[in-house]
Amino acid sequence: MQSLEIPFSGPKSLQVSFQTSGIFSISGISCDEDPKPIYKQMENWLSEYAQQPSNPTLLTIRLKYFNTASAKYLLSLLNQLVTLVQKDVDLQLIWFSEEADEDMQDTVKIFEDLIKHPITIQLVDSY
Helix, strand or coil: CCCEEECCCCCCCEEEEECCCCEEEEEEEECCCCCHHHHHHHHHHHHHHCCCCCCCEEEEEEEEEECHHHHHHHHHHHHHHHHHHHHCCCEEEEEEEECCCHHHHHHHHHHHHHHCCCCEEEEECCC
16 A cells, blocks of 8 residues: 555645555645545545455644535544544544634544544644
8 A cells, every 4th residue: 555645736636645654644725616636535445445454543634714615524534533532543644724714723623522532722823
């Protein structure tokens, strides 16, 4: 299994790095009208990763913005990761948010309630 690397393709795009070592990151802006292709790549990769996951597994998210269409896929991705806990994987989720972006922080708390797994919110001055 190889790592998944999706580089920035423009100023309003995602950068994804999923390492087989269990270190994952998603950053940038997710505002495609159809975000399915990029999230499907992540979901497919995670399905294979789940066969032999690393312990611990860490996901960091640094999203400046994501639209409603992306929110659905983000939630699905988080739910997929949470299934690793059933395999005794120590799953750590860290979401970086600008300190002034209370809407983002509220959304992260909603996601946390929906997936029933803690998400640490790390406040930063700016991206």
